[in-house]
Amino acid sequence: MNAVIALLGAAAVAAIGPQLPLSPHTPAHRDSIPAPDVPSLEHWESLAASDGRRLCVIDPNPQGGNDGPAIERALTGDCRTNSLVVLAGDVYHIETPMNTTTLDNVIIHQYGRLLWSPDIDYWLTVTMPVEFQNQSTVWYFGGDNILWDGHGFGTLDGNGQVWYDWAHGRGNLPHRPMNINYRGFNNSIVRNMRYVQSQMWTMAVTYSRNLLFSDIYVNNTSSSEHNTLNTDGVDTVYSDNITFNRWTVTNGDDHIALKGNSSNIFVYDSVFYDGQGVAIGSMGQFDGKWEYIENFYARNITLYNTAHVSYLKTWSGDAKGYPPNGGGGGRGHARNIVMEDIKIYGSRQRPFFSWQCEHYEGDMGKNCNSSEFKMSDVVWRNVSGTAKLSVDHVGHFQCSAAAGGCNNFTVENIEIRREGKEELFENWYCENVFENNGFTCFG
Numbered sequence: 001m002n003a004v005i006a007l008l009g010a011a012a013v014a015a016i017g018p019q020l021p022l023s024p025h026t027p028a029h030r031d032s033i034p035a036p037d038v039p040s041l042e043h044w045e046s047l048a049a050s051d052g053r054r055l056c057v058i059d060p061n062p063q064g065g066n067d068g069p070a071i072e073r074a075l076t077g078d079c080r081t082n083s084l085v086v087l088a089g090d091v092y093h094i095e096t097p098m099n100t101t102t103l104d105n106v107i108i109h110q111y112g113r114l115l116w117s118p119d120i121d122y123w124l125t126v127t128m129p130v131e132f133q134n135q136s137t138v139w140y141f142g143g144d145n146i147l148w149d150g151h152g153f154g155t156l157d158g159n160g161q162v163w164y165d166w167a168h169g170r171g172n173l174p175h176r177p178m179n180i181n182y183r184g185f186n187n188s189i190v191r192n193m194r195y196v197q198s199q200m201w202t203m204a205v206t207y208s209r210n211l212l213f214s215d216i217y218v219n220n221t222s223s224s225e226h227n228t229l230n231t232d233g234v235d236t237v238y239s240d241n242i243t244f245n246r247w248t249v250t251n252g253d254d255h256i257a258l259k260g261n262s263s264n265i266f267v268y269d270s271v272f273y274d275g276q277g278v279a280i281g282s283m284g285q286f287d288g289k290w291e292y293i294e295n296f297y298a299r300n301i302t303l304y305n306t307a308h309v310s311y312l313k314t315w316s317g318d319a320k321g322y323p324p325n326g327g328g329g330g331r332g333h334a335r336n337i338v339m340e341d342i343k344i345y346g347s348r349q350r351p352f353f354s355w356q357c358e359h360y361e362g363d364m365g366k367n368c369n370s371s372e373f374k375m376s377d378v379v380w381r382n383v384s385g386t387a388k389l390s391v392d393h394v395g396h397f398q399c400s401a402a403a404g405g406c407n408n409f410t411v412e413n414i415e416i417r418r419e420g421k422e423e424l425f426e427n428w429y430c431e432n433v434f435e436n437n438g439f440t441c442f443g
């Protein structure tokens with residue numbers, strides 16, 4: 001088969017440097033990594049030809065104009081199927097939303113940064129619905145059998161500081177977009193990528209299965225007095241068999257969050273800074289709807305200055321208001337949630353936590369016993385480290401009476417101390433917890 005060469009954007013890619021070995025590179029803080037050594041055009045041509053793929057080499061617009069349409073055109077047109085796509089340039093300006101959901105058997109090599117424009121007024125009018133919790137995005141990305149390799153350099157930069165300043169710490173503002181929504185995305189790998197300064201959530205994985213995200217760097221940090229609430233690392237929704245390997249996440253909210261109908265989600269060898277920790281939920285936000293979270297397994301995770309190791313959260317049984325900030329009345333179950341080999345340093349709140357009265361419009365912490373969402377079969381094993389002196393309970397489990405409480409919560413080999421204290425922190429608080437193993441409740 002002959003390779004069809006489609007050169008988009010500027011005439012041709014600069015053919016420079018020796019060939020880069022196609023091995024994984026661990027992404028890092030940009031200032032600490034050298035400029036990429038991008039393989040030559042000849043390399044990509046022969047690779048595409050030998051693989052029987054079309055080739056699209058997309059260069060940034062030389063005048064610095066909008067590169068969104070060229071990327072969208074390549075991924076929905078010339079290089080939608082059986083293709084090799086190369087983004088070898090340094091900075092690509094993204095000034096319009098992208099909708100690329102029908103890729104099939106495509107390899108993407110990205111060496112530079114996609115930088116979203118800071119025009120909030122514009123983006124608010126064009127964001128696309130994620131069909132979950134009224135959230136929205138500026139990039140739909142999906143398909144089958146995709147390999148997207150950032151080689152430690154490829155970056156999505158949401159230019160989030162303007163959004164953090166605009167939000168003023170207010171949560172879930174309508175049409176504030178997450179950077180990318182991987183949707184209907186199956187049997188694929190994303191690796192060696194960087195995601196910085198996302199506008200809202202970094203990404204959501206929805207209606208997807210059999211994905212591996214490995215060697216991923218996420219950093220959403222505010223340089224002003226305004227916080228980075230809602231800058232989750234990743235949320236999974238209606239998805240199955242998703243693996244997160246070697247993630248480094250710095251942000252101001254959930255590092256990894258599982259939402260409704262997430263199953264077989266795995267996290268390995270990752271480091272989380274500053275945010276909330278791993279979230280199981282929130283769940284039960286949609287009145288009358290049934291959802292589940294099943295089979296979560298995390299191993300070898302280190303957390304610095306986070307609120308929790310992990311927390312399970314559901315809305316109450318009484319629906320008040322509508323998503324994203326209101327809701328409740330949903331039912332379902334979360335079960336078989338296992339985390340082991342965890343280190344946490346300076347936990348800001350209770351390291352292990354669950355409650356059933358999430359709400360963001362004034363009813364937070366109310367009607368906690370009314371949820372019919374059932375949580376069970378949770379294990380935290382081999383967890384060591386420290387919590388701030390101000391933290392009152394090492395574990396705090398508020399479970400709803402209407403759900404029949406929580407069953408089979410297990411802790412094993414936990415060695416957490418409060419900063420500056422010698423003795424183990426063993427103050428476990430429980431409401432409606434049954435079949436607890438490895439800890440004694442005092443409440």
Ligand SMILES: *[C@@H]1O[C@H](CO)[C@@H](O)[C@H](O)[C@H]1NC(C)=O
Nearest residue numbers: 028029219220221248250273
């Ligand atoms: C995240 O970014 C901030 C600001 O750029 C930087 O100070 C911090 O070191 C970064 N975190 C990591 C883990 O690279």
Ligand SMILES: *[C@@H]1O[C@H](CO)[C@@H](O)[C@H](O)[C@H]1NC(C)=O
Nearest residue numbers: 076099100101102128129140
């Ligand atoms: C995105 O593209 C898909 C497939 O081409 C199409 O069905 C859908 O309507 C598009 N959505 C938006 C918001 O443009």
Ligand SMILES: *[C@@H]1O[C@H](CO)[C@@H](O)[C@H](O)[C@H]1NC(C)=O
Nearest residue numbers: 133134174322323324325326
């Ligand atoms: C969210 O969407 C639902 C239905 O799509 C709508 O009824 C509700 O008003 C929306 N909430 C907000 C805050 O936009």
Ligand SMILES: *[C@@H]1O[C@H](CO)[C@@H](O)[C@H](O)[C@H]1NC(C)=O
Nearest residue numbers: 143144184185186207208209
């Ligand atoms: C990916 O899988 C989901 C869930 O099974 C399915 O709805 C979607 O159509 C699939 N997408 C593709 C491109 O095959």
Ligand SMILES: *[C@@H]1O[C@H](CO)[C@@H](O)[C@H](O)[C@H]1NC(C)=O
Nearest residue numbers: 188209210211212241242243
């Ligand atoms: C789960 O996804 C991985 C890719 O991360 C794949 O190798 C594996 O075969 C999938 N498992 C099932 C049961 O489909």
Ligand SMILES: *[C@@H]1O[C@H](CO)[C@@H](O)[C@H](O)[C@H]1NC(C)=O
Nearest residue numbers: 246247268269270271300301
């Ligand atoms: C645990 O994860 C860290 C961070 O990714 C990694 O450096 C270390 O090798 C992992 N340990 C094991 C035993 O895999």
Ligand SMILES: *[C@@H]1O[C@H](CO)[C@@H](O)[C@H](O)[C@H]1NC(C)=O
Nearest residue numbers: 238260261262289290291292
């Ligand atoms: C979640 O799973 C439940 C049980 O299979 C199903 O009834 C519900 O429709 C699913 N929700 C979505 C949005 O897929």
Ligand SMILES: *[C@@H]1O[C@H](CO)[C@@H](O)[C@H](O)[C@H]1NC(C)=O
Nearest residue numbers: 299300340341342381382413
């Ligand atoms: C947990 O600790 C026990 C005892 O120290 C050890 O045998 C086991 O291998 C550890 N498991 C993990 C996953 O680190």
Ligand SMILES: *[C@@H]1O[C@H](CO)[C@@H](O)[C@H](O)[C@H]1NC(C)=O
Nearest residue numbers: 367368369398400401431432
């Ligand atoms: C929930 O009910 C239990 C008894 O089943 C009670 O001890 C607890 O205080 C109640 N919790 C809240 C938050 O109302």
Ligand SMILES: *[C@@H]1O[C@H](CO)[C@@H](O)[C@H](O)[C@H]1NC(C)=O
Nearest residue numbers: 335336337338377378379408
């Ligand atoms: C308790 O939960 C763990 C983790 O899901 C599971 O392996 C175990 O079988 C459960 N025990 C019982 C008695 O159900």
Ligand SMILES: CC(=O)N[C@H]1CO[C@H](CO)[C@@H](O)[C@@H]1O
Nearest residue numbers: 028029030161196197219221
């Ligand atoms: C790690 C990282 O890329 N940090 C960046 C965060 O955003 C600011 C502002 O855009 C950059 O200066 C940092 O380099």
